[in-house]
Amino acid sequence: MKLYYNPQSRAVISKWMLDECGAQYEIVPIDFTKREHKTPEFLKINPAGKLPALVDGDSKIFEGAAICLYLGDQFPEANLAPKIGAAERGRYLSLVVYSTSQLEPAMGDALLGGQTATPQRGWTDFETVKDVIEGELGDGPYLFGDWFTAADVMIGSMFIWKRMWGGPPDRPKLEAYVDRLLKRSAAMKIGG
Numbered sequence: 001m002k003l004y005y006n007p008q009s010r011a012v013i014s015k016w017m018l019d020e021c022g023a024q025y026e027i028v029p030i031d032f033t034k035r036e037h038k039t040p041e042f043l044k045i046n047p048a049g050k051l052p053a054l055v056d057g058d059s060k061i062f063e064g065a066a067i068c069l070y071l072g073d074q075f076p077e078a079n080l081a082p083k084i085g086a087a088e089r090g091r092y093l094s095l096v097v098y099s100t101s102q103l104e105p106a107m108g109d110a111l112l113g114g115q116t117a118t119p120q121r122g123w124t125d126f127e128t129v130k131d132v133i134e135g136e137l138g139d140g141p142y143l144f145g146d147w148f149t150a151a152d153v154m155i156g157s158m159f160i161w162k163r164m165w166g167g168p169p170d171r172p173k174l175e176a177y178v179d180r181l182l183k184r185s186a187a188m189k190i191g192g
Contacts, residue, residue, distance in 0.1 A: 001025040004045065004053040006032055011052035012188055013157040014067045017150060019186035021075040064157075065100050068150040069093070080150045088144060092151050095136065095143055099154035103129050107158055111165055133159075134173050141180050148184070156181040157188055164190050 003018060005011040005027045018025050030036045030051060038049045046053040046062035053062045054070070061070050072081025082088040102123045110126035123129075133155060142148045143155060159178045169175045181187060 002028050002055045004028045004030050004037075004042065004051055004055075006030045006037075006051055007190070008032070009051040010064050012190055013064045013153060014052040014054060014071075016157065016186060016188035017068045017071050017080075017153045020080055020148075020150075020153065020184075021071050021078040023071065023075060063100070065096050065154055068154055069096055072150040080148070080153075082149070092144070092149060095151035096154050098132070099151075099158055103133070103155065103158045107162055111162065130171055130174060134171065137173060137177060141177075152181065153188075160188055161190070 001018070001023060003011065003014055003025050005015060006029065009030075009032075011030075015027075030042070036042060037046075037051060042053070043049055045055060045060050048062065050062070052064055052067055053060070054067050055061075056070075056074070059070075061067050069081070072078075073084075076083070082092045105121075105123045106126040106129045136143050136155075138145070140146060143151045156177065159174055160181065163169075163175075163178055
């Protein structure tokens with residue numbers, strides 16, 4: 001496996017997932033200043049010219065959620081994804097996709113002072129997203145109680161980014177969740 005990577009990108013999320021899986025992989029550094037992500041060779045891997053991108057044999061996977069879903073299924077021994085057909089599978093898939101379809105854009109709006117969410121934009125406001133995630137956490141340490149999954153990698157990474165960007169701590173339950181995630185031995189490291 002090859003992870004196309006820059007430590008200043010969302011590829012850190014895919015690296016976190018690879019590490020949680022215990023996967024053997026090679027890092028292929030991508031230098032943004034040299035526009036290596038826009039070369040014809042790289043565009044054959046990810047036509048959008050963005051990171052992350054993962055190559056596993058003949059499979060080329062791009063977008064963080066897709067990579068996490070792929071790895072969760074490729075490494076069943078890591079127990080980071082409900083098996084196909086399991087009752088938890090639908091909720092798991094929903095949460096992984098929610099991280100990029102709702103959480104990330106709403107958080108971006110809030111942290112960057114963007115527009116107010118409107119129905120036409122396709123995502124809600126950040127306060128509503130935080131309410132949803134707090135509800136999904138329930139009383140457990142992770143989204144599936146004591147079971148850490150790829151959904152925690154995707155959802156948790158967004159709240160780790162929020163903390164790193166200097167977003168004010170405003171929800172003790174979510175801050176405690178981030179603290180637990182950062183204590184994991186394979187925890188996401190930004191910029192490293």
